[in-house]
Amino acid sequence: MASNQSRDVLLEDNHDFLPASPTSEYINSSVLSLSILGVFEIETPIDDSPTIELLREQFLPINNRFSSILIRDGNGAQRWKKVDIRLEDHVKVPHFPTGLPPATYDEYLQEYLSKIALDRLPENRPLWEIHLIKYPTSDAAGTVVFKLHHALGDGFSLMGALFSCLKRADDPSLPLTFPTYSTKSTTSSTSHRMSxxxxxxxxxxxxxxxxxxxxxxxxxxxxxxxxxxxxxxxxxxxxxxxxxxxxxxxxxxxxxxxxxxxxxxxxxxxxxxxxxxxxxxxxxxxxxxxxxxxxxxxxxxxxxxxxxxxxxxxxxxxxxxxxxxxxxxxxxxxxxxxxxxxxxxxxxxxxxxxxxxxxxxxxxxxxxxxxxxxxxxxxxxxxxxxxxxxxxxxxxxxxxxxxxxxxxxxxxxxxxxxxxxxxxxxxxxxxxxxxxxxxxxxxxxxxxxxxxxxxxxxxxxxxxxxxxxxxxxxxxxxx
The missing domain is CATH 3.30.559.30 (Nonribosomal peptide synthetase, condensation domain)
Known part of the structure; x- marks a missing residue:
């Protein structure tokens, strides 16, 4: 059996074992585990048949972390290890009673979000899930929920990743645009330099x-x-x-x-x-x-x-x-x-x-x-x-x-x-x-x-x- 020291060397030499950032370690520990729920309200009924293909072709290629798990090396440091992924394990489609009014499905959705908010993502597979709620609520015909562990990235990274998988409804050939904020440039005259x-x-x-x-x-x-x-x-x-x-x-x-x-x-x-x-x-x-x-x-x-x-x-x-x-x-x-x-x-x-x-x-x-x-x-x-x-x-x-x-x-x-x-x-x-x-x-x-x-x-x-x-x-x- 290899010693911890030799295992550390093997991990250092193996490019598949990428070190987790310090912040990722802080927010994925026995003390603290943070996740992000991204909730998308959909205008039309959800057809889940293309989900696996879309995830494979558009979501997974974004970053290796989406097909990696976190492991610990001999020193206790966390590292990303790329693994084979079975996408079906990451897609959840809950079943509620049928034929209910939207207001009732509001309550079912709320209870479901509360449940998955508490559930800890399994550590033996990549740290994300997608939930397809195919019931009409007061706000939408269906709801898609991404649950992503914060160790994968912060909101800026993860939402940016999701936006890269989406397209403009009016013209898919054009990129999505975001508000920009300009700062006013200031000038000062020589007489004001002392002040x-x-x-x-x-x-x-x-x-x-x-x-x-x-x-x-x-x-x-x-x-x-x-x-x-x-x-x-x-x-x-x-x-x-x-x-x-x-x-x-x-x-x-x-x-x-x-x-x-x-x-x-x-x-x-x-x-x-x-x-x-x-x-x-x-x-x-x-x-x-x-x-x-x-x-x-x-x-x-x-x-x-x-x-x-x-x-x-x-x-x-x-x-x-x-x-x-x-x-x-x-x-x-x-x-x-x-x-x-x-x-x-x-x-x-x-x-x-x-x-x-x-x-x-x-x-x-x-x-x-x-x-x-x-x-x-x-x-x-x-x-x-x-x-x-x-x-x-x-x-x-x-x-x-x-x-x-x-x-x-x-x-x-x-x-x-x-x-x-x-x-x-x-x-x-x-x-x-x-x-x-x-x-x-x-x-x-x-x-x-x-x-x-x-x-x-x-x-x-x-x-x-x-x-x-x-x-x-x-x-x-x-x-």
Whole structure:
């Protein structure tokens, strides 16, 4: 029998055993296992007969990880090993009672999503599944759900991969296009150079102070400090194994942009501010006010230096495929009476905090700290640190940009889609995605603790009040 040392050498020499990235190891451990559910609502009834062929010809070639499993070498490090794959094992077609009204199938779909959110993907085969729900709901004629382990890549990688398998409904020969965001260039005259220099010195000094403060606060939050128990944080041990309810609400991006222009912010500023306001409204509806309560949101930050999605070939070539993200820890504003607050105050606070946090180097220092933990104590210790960071905070918020045109999956027109991150040790995880001029906000909420219907109602109310305050008109969308 070969020793561990000789096995390590064999693995190093074998090109089929590719090392997993550190982040992939952190989020696929005995402590933490995260997956992404990509839910596509289809306009026409689903024919599942071409599924296997489409997966073989379009999905598997995207990346070797889709036909690989994670193994551990003699040192305990995870590596990708390419294996023979039986696609039929990855395609699930649930059977519900027939002849029921769409509203009833809404409930069946919700229960099914809750079930697969809790199910752990088998480790003896590649870490993904596709679920074809061929029953009409209130929103679609059928539903296609991709479950992909986060170790395969983050939302940017995985959604980009799925988009590469889809085509434009209006003209399949044209590529899907995505919103782009330009930055204004600034110029300064010679007379302003001295004041600019002073501002830079002041900015550097402030940045050093914020970095130190943010880093210390982050470390404390990941070790000894916990957010308070509130109407959206139960503090239940191992909450990631509790059933969840996945619900959503849709807003007009045009109206979000109108609000954005009023506060001179970004779409993300507006969306996060609306979420913060909705949380306060929800807590008040639940008979809880928040002054003095510690509540923190982990806002996902994409660390790639790219503007927009890349094709899969470029991602692999430039090594931007995988998990390239970090979190900004942002305090959720509190309120004595959310009903009487100016709704725009929550947006302005979100904008100010996000802008300041982006200029802090605490995010970089946190990354170095996790790497140091991995080097000294191993990947499991790093995973425990990240798990504690999530567990001790109230919620996580992530945002992806989707296509501006309608997509087709094979010959199936996609009416809408959304994604959710599951396995998160929090009572509430929030995700956002844009598609065809709309922004979909999705909540994955602890089922027996959070009233998802009331929370979505508060999201709609917050959006409506913010739009009315900013633009002077009603912003409610028909759902």
């Amino acid at each position: 600019d220099t002073c501002k830079k010195v002041s900015t550097i000094a402030a940045g050093c102070w914020y970095t130190a403060s943010d880093f210390v606060q982050s470390v404390l939050h990941s070790t000894v400090l916990q957010d308070d128990h509130t109407a959206i944080r139960s503090g239940t041990p191992l909450v990631e194994f509790e059933p969840v309810t996945i619900s959503s609400v849709t807003f007009s991006l045009d109206r979000i942009r109108e609000i954005k222009s009023k506060i001179s912010g970004t779409v993300n500023d507006v969306a996060v501010g609306i979420i913060f306001y909705a949380i306060q409204l929800y807590q008040q509806r639940m008979g809880q006010i928040s002054p003095g309560r510690r509540m923190t949101a982990l806002v996902l930050l994409n660390t790639r230096m790219v503007n927009g999605y890349q094709c899969v070939e470029d991602m692999l070539k430039e090594k931007t495929w995988g998990n390239h993200f970090t979190f900004l820890q942002i305090a959720i504003p509190s309120s004595d009476n959310a009903e009487k607050e100016n709704p725009l105050a929550f947006l302005l606070k979100a904008k100010k905090t996000i802008k300041r946090k982006r200029h802090s180097l605490a995010v970089y220092l946190n990354g170095r700290l996790v790497q140091m933990l991995r080097t000294i104590r191993g990947p499991e210790a790093a995973s425990r640190y990240i798990h504690a960071t999530m567990k001790n905070t109230t919620t996580g918020i992530s945002y992806l940009v989707g296509p501006m045109e309608k997509m087709e999956m094979g010959d199936l027109p996609v009416k809408s889609f959304y994604f959710s991150v599951v396995g998160v040790p929090q009572s509430l995880a929030l995700t956002m995605v844009s598609y065809m001029g709309n922004l979909r906000v999705v909540a994955s909420a602890e089922k027996r603790f959070i009233n998802s219907q009331l929370l979505m109602s508060c999201m709609k109310e917050a959006y409506d009040k913010v739009h009315r305050e900013a633009c002077g008109v009603d912003g409610t969308e028909s759902q």
